[in-house]
Amino acid sequence: MPDLVDYLLVLPPGWARIPLDERASAASSAIVNRAVANAPISAQAQVRRFVTKQLRDVTQGAQTISGTDLYLPTELIDGAPVPLSISSSAPQLTAGENSAADALLAFAARGGATAVEVGGRLAVRQAGDVPVVIAANGELQIPASRRISYAIVPPTGDRLLVVTGSMLRMDTPDVDDLLDAVEQLFDAMALTIRFAPTAARAAAAGVS
Numbered sequence: 001m002p003d004l005v006d007y008l009l010v011l012p013p014g015w016a017r018i019p020l021d022e023r024a025s026a027a028s029s030a031i032v033n034r035a036v037a038n039a040p041i042s043a044q045a046q047v048r049r050f051v052t053k054q055l056r057d058v059t060q061g062a063q064t065i066s067g068t069d070l071y072l073p074t075e076l077i078d079g080a081p082v083p084l085s086i087s088s089s090a091p092q093l094t095a096g097e098n099s100a101a102d103a104l105l106a107f108a109a110r111g112g113a114t115a116v117e118v119g120g121r122l123a124v125r126q127a128g129d130v131p132v133v134i135a136a137n138g139e140l141q142i143p144a145s146r147r148i149s150y151a152i153v154p155p156t157g158d159r160l161l162v163v164t165g166s167m168l169r170m171d172t173p174d175v176d177d178l179l180d181a182v183e184q185l186f187d188a189m190a191l192t193i194r195f196a197p198t199a200a201r202a203a204a205a206g207v208s
Contacts, residue, residue, distance in 0.1 A: 099158060108126075
């Protein structure tokens with residue numbers, strides 16, 4: 001597990017944080033229990049299995065890329081789920097990168113990036129669409145999505161903070177309008193990031 005980059009992220013109502021460390025299991029269980037409690041009694045067993053598997057998959061995926069935190073919506077809006085998940089990571093520097101600034105330049109060189117400022121710090125915003133991936137057996141492996149990442153140089157440390165929003169491309173007639181709205185929500189959340197001591201970060205972890 002990499003050293004944490006201390007930061008604050010303001011969550012709107014109805015969101016939860018899963019720290020990607022030894023606390024992940026307990027935080028995931030709390031989200032599963034909330035989902036089950038909100039489901040009809042006849043569907044609770046099915047909801048528990050589905051949400052447990054989805055959380056396990058997304059948590060393990062985030063941990064494999066040096067993830068530090070995962071943020072998920074836990075409440076419906078107008079009866080529908082918010083098709084957005086947010087992960088943060090502090091990846092180790094690769095060969096040829098001697099500082100977080102070097103890593104930021106490499107991140108920007110991938111294309112589709114624009115320079116921005118987040119919390120008074122230099123950052124790069126990168127956006128792109130991810131096509132659907134179908135497994136050999138015909139089952140959906142990775143759904144189509146739009147991904148936006150903010151790579152930010154923290155005031156201390158030798159790692160970038162990378163915050164990524166993954167937005168599912170829903171099969172609806174107004175999918176582009178929905179994606180634009182979710183993108184605006186993620187941008188607004190990402191721009192609340194501030195860097196702070198560990199104590200302040202821990203105190204803000206309960207914001208939801």
